[in-house]
Amino acid sequence: MRHSHQRNTILEAVRAKPVHPTAYQVFESVKEQIPNISLATVYRDLGQLADNGIINTIKKGNVVRYDGNTMIHQHFYCEECGSLFDQELFDEKFVFQLKTKIVHEIENFDLMLTGTCIKCKNNGDKLKC
Ligand SMILES: [Zn+2]
Ligand SMILES: [Zn+2]
Structure with missing residues (x-):
């Protein structure tokens, strides 16, 4: 239960601005709501959300960003x-x-x-x- 709340918070952070945040930007915004969350946890949950097709990943150079918009664009x-x-x-x-x-x-x-x-x-x- 707590785990899904955490993942929903991460999902909301990806869907909110800035659009296409990096894992670190997601971590920074989620930290306000879940102060004891770790960057590793954010990475893991982002990976799971991406694996399930709930969010997309975009690579630019060696930077990975996350996209909450899964419509064709x-x-x-x-x-x-x-x-x-x-x-x-x-x-x-x-x-x-x-x-x-x-x-x-x-x-x-x-x-x-x-x-x-x-x-x-x-x-x-x-x-x-
Ligand atoms: Zn510019
Ligand atoms: Zn996009």
Whole structure:
């Protein structure tokens, strides 16, 4: 019982902001509610949630992030601030349309666009002035 409460708290932390937190960010936010939780426990529970398909993992470089949104979606990664944004570039309708002589079935929808986010661009403009 206590165990499932702990895992639900971890799940809520993944689904809450910041989107796509690292295990450490999840640990930091869960710690406020469960002060004696360890980072190892957070890692283990995140692993179990991912194994069960309740959350997704996203690898960027050697950093693993967790995604509470398991619907088909893609990501935009800002090279400057390291933020990872959800981007719905294509959905089931698009995939249906994509079925051609080449594409039979798409199983993996992972796609990461990289660049600079608007917030970083605006900050850069300010610094130039
Ligand atoms: Zn940025
Ligand atoms: Zn996402």
